[in-house]
Amino acid sequence: MMGGTERGRTLACTVCPHACRLGDGQVGRCRSRGSTDGMVLPVSYGRITSFALDPVEKKPLARWNPGKYLLSVGTFGCNLSCPFCQNHTISQVGQDEVIHQFIPPGALVELTLNAREQEPRVVGIAHTYNEPLVSWEYVSETGVLARRVGLANVIVSNGCVNGWVVDRVAPLVDAANIDLKGFTEEYYRWCGGDLSTVRACIERLAAEPGCHLEVTTLVVSGHNDTPAEMDALSAWLASVDPDITLHVTRCFPRWKMGGGRPTPVQTVLDLADVARNNLEHVFVGNV
Ligand code: SF4
Numbered sequence: 423m424m425g426g427t428e429r430g431r432t433l434a435c436t437v438c439p440h441a442c443r444l445g446d447g448q449v450g451r452c453r454s455r456g457s458t459d460g461m462v463l464p465v466s467y468g469r470i471t472s473f474a475l476d477p478v479e480k481k482p483l484a485r486w487n488p489g490k491y492l493l494s495v496g497t498f499g500c501n502l503s504c505p506f507c508q509n510h511t512i513s514q515v516g517q518d519e520v521i522h523q524f525i526p527p528g529a530l531v532e533l534t535l536n537a538r539e540q541e542p543r544v545v546g547i548a549h550t551y552n553e554p555l556v557s558w559e560y561v562s563e564t565g566v567l568a569r570r571v572g573l574a575n576v577i578v579s580n581g582c583v584n585g586w587v588v589d590r591v592a593p594l595v596d597a598a599n600i601d602l603k604g605f606t607e608e609y610y611r612w613c614g615g616d617l618s619t620v621r622a623c624i625e626r627l628a629a630e631p632g633c634h635l636e637v638t639t640l641v642v643s644g645h646n647d648t649p650a651e652m653d654a655l656s657a658w659l660a661s662v663d664p665d666i667t668l669h670v671t672r673c674f675p676r677w678k679m680g681g682g683r684p685t686p687v688q689t690v691l692d693l694a695d696v697a698r699n700n701l702e703h704v705f706v707g708n709v
Pocket of ligand 1: 435439449452454
């Protein structure tokens with residue numbers, strides 16, 4: 423059983439705080455994991471929906487391998503449900519609602535090596551676009567193979583997975599960008615997540631030798647845009663590691679908030695200044 427415990431006739435998935443109970447054939451809230459033949463398995467494993475050669479800076483990573491490129495892949499599903507999600511066409515759907523192509527770990531590594539032959543600035547693989555850690559097995563198995571041939575592993579994640587998952591993946595991660603969406607439990611409830619779990623993930627990755635960590639806060643007007651919240655968020659990050667890089671980015675709402683007004687640029691600039699009172703490395707995005 424992978425990431426599941428048995429209770430009666432259902433299995434409880436242990437990968438994230440939602441602790442979905444799954445009857446045989448059911449998928450969880452994330453649509454990425456499901457119960458099959460008495461096991462909880464990642465149904466999105468290797469089912470690639472999105473594929474691009476992206477600059478490292480686009481992840482965003484501002485202080486790790488500038489000018490280099492990552493073969494970036496996404497699957498489908500997410501354990502959060504942020505109403506403003508900009509990638510909802512892959513994050514809020516299941517396997518029958520989106521086109522995907524199965525690329526096993528070895529083939530993805532091979533594709534990345536081929537890309538590096540064409541473009542020597544390719545340094546590795548990024549698991550991004552939707553939530554990668556709900557299918558952590560794919561990240562982990564690809565990561566082992568990538569390391570063997572000198573490729574780097576990058577994750578872009580909401581960080582809302584239980585500690586044992588982070589423990590499994592962290593030693594294989596060369597760089598991570600973790601969302602810290604806001605700094606109140608109320609905001610995280612609105613997004614369908616759990617602040618304390620994300621904080622624990624950030625602390626764990628910050629402590630991992632060899633893992634470069636950056637954090638992103640997407641500012642959503644009227645929801646997480648007060649100076650007090652940004653001050654608390656950035657002060658806490660500084661207490662974890664004052665060298666952590668924070669990206670304060672502008673939201674262009676999509677999905678349930680589609681058509682909503684983008685965050686004013688000045689709000690993002692002002693909140694970045696608030697964060698700079700606590701952190702040395704603060705960048706703005708989407709402005
Ligand atoms: S990873 Fe998915 S199936 Fe497992 S508990 Fe979280 S939402 Fe539920």
